[in-house]
Amino acid sequence: MSSLDQEQRLHPPCRDKTTVSSDSSDIHELAKQPLQGLKLASHVELEKAQQRGRLKCAKCGGSRMFFCYTCCSLVGVSIEEIPLIKLPVKIDIIKHPNETDGKSTAIHAKILAPNDVTIYTYPCIPEYEKEKVVLVFPGPQAVTVQDMIQCLLDRTDSRSHDFSDGPCLKRLKNEEAHYTTHSAEDPGSGTPDEATSPESRVYPLQRVVFIDSTWNQTNKISTDERLQDLLKVELKMRKTCFWRRQKGKPDSYLATIEAIYYFFKDFHENCLAQEYTGQYDNLLFFYTYLHSVVNKAKISAGKC
Numbered sequence: 529m530s531s532l533d534q535e536q537r538l539h540p541p542c543r544d545k546t547t548v549s550s551d552s553s554d555i556h557e558l559a560k561q562p563l564q565g566l567k568l569a570s571h572v573e574l575e576k577a578q579q580r581g582r583l584k585c586a587k588c589g590g591s592r593m594f595f596c597y598t599c600c601s602l603v604g605v606s607i608e609e610i611p612l613i614k615l616p617v618k619i620d621i622i623k624h625p626n627e628t629d630g631k632s633t634a635i636h637a638k639i640l641a642p643n644d645v646t647i648y649t650y651p652c653i654p655e656y657e658k659e660k661v662v663l664v665f666p667g668p669q670a671v672t673v674q675d676m677i678q679c680l681l682d683r684t685d686s687r688s689h690d691f692s693d694g695p696c697l698k699r700l701k702n703e704e705a706h707y708t709t710h711s712a713e714d715p716g717s718g719t720p721d722e723a724t725s726p727e728s729r730v731y732p733l734q735r736v737v738f739i740d741s742t743w744n745q746t747n748k749i750s751t752d753e754r755l756q757d758l759l760k761v762e763l764k765m766r767k768t769c770f771w772r773r774q775k776g777k778p779d780s781y782l783a784t785i786e787a788i789y790y791f792f793k794d795f796h797e798n799c800l801a802q803e804y805t806g807q808y809d810n811l812l813f814f815y816t817y818l819h820s821v822v823n824k825a826k827i828s829a830g831k832c
């Protein structure tokens with residue numbers, strides 16, 4: 529039995545009301561379940577902002593709530609009122625130009641982890657080094673997050689003759705970092721974990737790419753020759769809770785912010801080999817709030 533099977537049994541996926549005919553309160557509970565127990569910053573300021581209603585974005589004048597998806601700036605909420613997240617690896621999100629900005633959750637990542645997230649609009653994307661960058665995308669060739677680092681190392685080893693210095697230098701740094709980990713006895717110098725940078729722990733991974741678009745467009749982007757050779761990584765927990773689930777789309781299609789969240793949760797446990805205690809839960813800060821607003825609206829309308 530694969531770990532995927534276990535994972536899905538442990539975390540029943542969201543059910544679409546068209547596929548489940550049991551009691552409606554059960555459906556509601558099921559739909560909420562994957563978002564329960566998260567360590568989130570307070571939503572009080574979002575509630576206040578929602579009561580004030582939409583405001584004009586100071587930059588573009590668009591009518592917005594919480595943030596402007598065009599300008600990538602906060603609207604009606606200040607930076608101190610939202611959590612700031614530090615990710616252990618930089619991420620790029622590639623957006624399809626036809627994707628409606630207002631529906632995309634990619635902007636959540638950029639606003640909550642501004643120093644670690646870059647959004648590109650397809651076809652303007654960087655050239656990636658396939659030994660250092662992975663693409664989160666399901667498929668027959670995709671590997672798990674757990675196997676990702678070893679797969680990248682295998683690629684590096686098989687092509688090491690192509691490099692004159694970079695990988696060797698970095699490998700040395702990596703070994704030094706491990707040495708520090710095992711020998712850090714000085715109580716004044718912090719814990720061993722603090723002495724080892726996330727970068728050195730997950731060498732050679734430097735960047736993770738996500739695609740933000742509808743299902744068909746995603747397939748088109750993923751087969752772009754600049755992304756085709758990247759190692760593809762599949763997430764274990766893949767069932768979406770997205771309230772805007774698209775008709776005819778498999779329910780393994782995650783909202784972009786969900787995919788980013790599940791990736792880093794897996795990453796923390798399997799690559800950093802640390803206990804996950806909610807470090808990246810706030811990636812879902814806006815998502816959970818909007819999810820609860822939509823659920824409440826459905827309940828009051830008697831649809832759920």
Ligand SMILES: [Zn+2]
Nearest residue numbers: 585588596599
């Ligand atoms: Zn704007």
